[in-house]
Amino acid sequence: MSSINTNAAAMTALQTLKSTNKALDITQGRISTGFRVAEASDNAAYWSIATTMRSDNSSMSTVRDALGLGAAQVDIAYTAMDAVKDTLNTIKTKLVAASQPDVDKAKIQEEIKQLQNDLSTYAKSASFSGGNWLNVEGSSIEKVVASFVRGADGAISLGTIDVDTSKTALFNSGSSNGLLQGTGAYSVGGLEVGASTAATWDTAGNAAGDDASVSLGNLTDGFTLAEGDALTFDVSYNGTTHKIVVTAADPDAGLEATDLQAALDGAFGADYFTAGIDATTGAVTISRTAEDATENGKSIQVTNLRATSENGLDVLGIDITDLPQGDLTSLINAVDKALGSVTTAASDLGAIKTRVESQQTFVSKLMDAVDRGIGQLVDADMSEESTRLQALQVQQQLGVQALSIANGNAQSILSLFRS
CATH class of the missing domain: 1.20.1330.10 (f41 fragment of flagellin, N-terminal domain)
Structure with a gap:
């Protein structure tokens, strides 16, 4: 049936051409952007x-x-x-x-x-x-x-x-x-390293009860023996020498006279020596009370005074100018x-x-x-798109030709009315 009102062939050719043009636009967009999914409308999930x-x-x-x-x-x-x-x-x-x-x-x-x-x-x-x-x-x-x-x-x-x-x-x-x-392992609390101090009972007949005291020096303000620290020295009494190691029973409280007394008692026996730390001056002393005249002539000597620490050495405080050999080895x-x-x-x-x-x-x-994973989702395959572009361009040309032919069919009806 031929009709001048309805050209079915032209309508079909036109729809095909529109579809081809749309696909061509999509392919050209992919080629120009490099993306298969450039917008949410292309593929919302990807x-x-x-x-x-x-x-x-x-x-x-x-x-x-x-x-x-x-x-x-x-x-x-x-x-x-x-x-x-x-x-x-x-x-x-x-x-x-x-x-x-x-x-x-x-x-x-x-x-x-x-x-x-x-x-x-x-x-x-x-x-x-x-x-x-x-x-x-x-x-x-x-x-x-x-x-x-x-x-x-x-x-x-x-x-x-x-x-x-x-x-x-x-x-x-x-x-x-x-x-x-x-904590200053070689110069702690104002005590001199390697200090040697001594006291001797006078043989001239001191009365029983006279004291002989040895001063260790003065502790500086705030001096403490922390956990792992120790004050060490040698005490020689009438030819017998003991090494004394003093640690603070309560590191937070610091070194106290009771700590020094406990160390002396452990070496010589209870109540043999008396230790003292003056609360005002910080002077540290060890005393021996002469109980009878036989104590006269006996001596007490403190040597090799030092402080040791497991908490590290004050390297910037090292000074060997007057350091004895024994302390130098320890250093x-x-x-x-x-x-x-x-x-x-x-x-x-x-x-x-x-x-x-x-x-x-x-x-x-x-x-x-x-980046590779994203590319797998959204990147365009340029080889595939190039091939599709050429195919769509051919389809577009054919669609235009088909639409032209379909429109030309209506012109043939005019020949029926020519005389």
Whole structure:
């Protein structure tokens, strides 16, 4: 049936051409943007997933930057710690040299003093962006942001690498727990190292009851023996020598006369000597009361007075100018122990440095993997789209030709009315 009102062939050709043009527009959009899913209308589910993952990837990029800052901080701390280790080793060699007979200890002390200044400079200089893990005030846990995690429920959390500065601090102004500072193991409470003091009963016939007292020196204000600390000295009485070790029964209360008395009683027997600490002057004394005339001529002597500490050595306070040989040997051991602590801290920093670098590599690879995953969802296959474009262009040309032919059919009806 031929009709001038309804051209079914033209209508079909027109719908086909519109469909082809729409598909052509979509393909051209994919080619121009590179995305198969560029908008939510293209595929709402894929677009939503891709948008969320792009946001997470941006956050991971910030995590990677934070790891870079952390790596710089660790590297600076490790570099300074390594320099401190070498300097401590040099100080130890100077102490060994000072142990030789007839050595001018004052000159060696000048060298040690310069090395001590180096130690302080290294610690203070190990700063990056305001952070310093070697010269701190109080204990703290420094955190390096290391990961961005989205849980199954959509909740976000950040993973961190924690650095305990109490294990890396060389100096701590908030306490005496730095690796190079302590309670002053070789000059504590104003007591002279290696002090030798003595008292002897007069053989000229002192009456029974006369006292002989030996002064150990004066304790400075605030002097305490903390847990792990001890005051040691040798007491010789009439040819018999005992090593006395005094610890504070209550570290919070500090050293008290009862602590000293208990140590003396343990060595010589109860009530043989009397210990005293003057509450006003801080003077520490040991007394022996002569009970009869046979005590005359007997002597009491205190030697090798020192304080020891398990809480670390005050390396910056070392002074060997007048240090006896026995104390010098102990000091060498203490410096060696401090060197071991610094070596352990450097090892810890090295492990943290390795972990930060490993995390940097992982985050970088993870970001690449997320990009690939997003690409699988929304990227256009350019080879496929190129082939489709050519096919649609041919379909478009054919559709235009078909519409032209369909419209031409109506013109043929006019020939029926020609005379």
